[in-house]
């Protein structure tokens with residue numbers, strides 16, 4: 001029996017070190033279904049390692065990850081993806097020499113109708129005008145959108161985004177933020193987004209998880225997090 005709060009994802013007592021470096025340190029955190037949750041923290045606080053542990057790219061030294069109550073610790077990445085947990089990477093993983101449409105077709109969608117899935121997600125990210133263009137010719141921000149569309153081809157219930165706003169011009173930052181909001185409201189998806197700029201994601205997120213030294217310092221609404229003394233001192237340098 002679970003007595004604690006159960007989210008769509010529950011990370012419990014998770015740890016992982018690299019040599020002597022404790023990258024994730026007894027981390028317990030959860031993400032509510034159909035929320036947009038931000039994960040912030042200074043460089044090296046364990047954000048990417050946490051994503052890699054959740055998505056099966058890395059194995060933990062101890063602890064577990066539950067997705068909708070199912071223990072997925074130790075599962076292969078493809079099996080976790082098929083279960084409904086998708087992610088993007090810090091560097092958008094797109095094939096420069098392929099058109100946008102071809103990029104989407106490389107993803108094995110669970111959708112019976114591949115053409116329909118391609119149309120649906122290309123138009124969802126508003127890149128249908130570029131369907132036959134090479135991905136290598138897109139701007140950095142458009143490549144982020146294409147990376148999100150590729151992840152959406154898997155029709156995940158939870159999507160993890162690793163710094164989608166990094167290096168993106170300000171106009172597209174707003175477009176990407178609006179897209180994430182639509183993923184929640186129109187598609188009922190849950191979003192967990194990493195950023196190291198608290199300002200960039202405060203207005204977008206319902207809650208922020210603050211990671212410091214591989215563990216959760218606090219999790220609360222952005223307005224509360226911004227006023228927290230520990231965050232102001234240790235992270236914002238205020």
Ligand SMILES: Nc1ncnc2c1ncn2[C@@H]1O[C@H](COP(=O)(O)OP(=O)(O)OP(=O)(O)O)[C@@H](O)[C@H]1O
Nearest residue numbers: 018021023041042043044045046047048049050196
């Ligand atoms: N493959 C690895 N080998 C050795 N050390 C690693 C490896 N991956 C991460 N680390 C170390 O673990 C710690 C956490 O790194 P991680 O990339 O998870 O942090 P982060 O919060 O995502 O940082 P950033 O904001 O810079 O992306 C860092 O000290 C990092 O050097």
